[in-house]
Amino acid sequence: MRWEALFEDMEAQLAAARGAELRADVAELTRAERATVHLVDRVRSAVGGPVTLRLAAGEPVRGVVLDAAPQWVLLDAGGVRRALVPTGAVVAVGGLPAHAAPPAGTVERRLGLGHALRALARDRVVVRVRLASGDVAGRVERVGADHVDLVEDGARAAVRTCWSVPFAAVLVVASG
Missing domain, CATH: 1.20.5 (Single alpha-helices involved in coiled-coils or other helix-helix interfaces)
Known part of the structure; x- marks a missing residue:
């Protein structure tokens, strides 16, 4: 035993x-x-859900994630308002699920901020670009490799100013 x-x-x-x-x-x-796991993969897993993006400067941006790529996040900020936020401007994200989406594919990784801004230029959308020093409003006229040209949407063509803004300075591109 x-x-x-x-x-x-x-x-x-x-x-x-x-x-x-x-x-x-x-x-x-x-x-x-x-x-x-990359942060943007967790943001991509939040498509359809609300998040808060804290930025390097200025007020946080809140909205429902519509789309995300390695270089940017697109939020529905309410009504017809959209907010395109470069991921380099984001210092913290609130409201993310614990899981992550699969890593971005080759094509998706190539969709940089310039691609998103060129779509706005094509559609002649009036935007407000938030910078650490203040806002610039106008139409996206041209998009370079590392900057965007905004033409102020003034009443008189003779007084319109064209602002060339480096991508690195952009905190938010808002429309609507």
């Missing part, structure tokens, strides 16, 4: 050790997987 009890005890200890090892392996794999 004592031998049976001894072997049962050894089997129970072995099973407990295997269970502990499995739990440790799962925890380590989970941490390793989380270490590969």
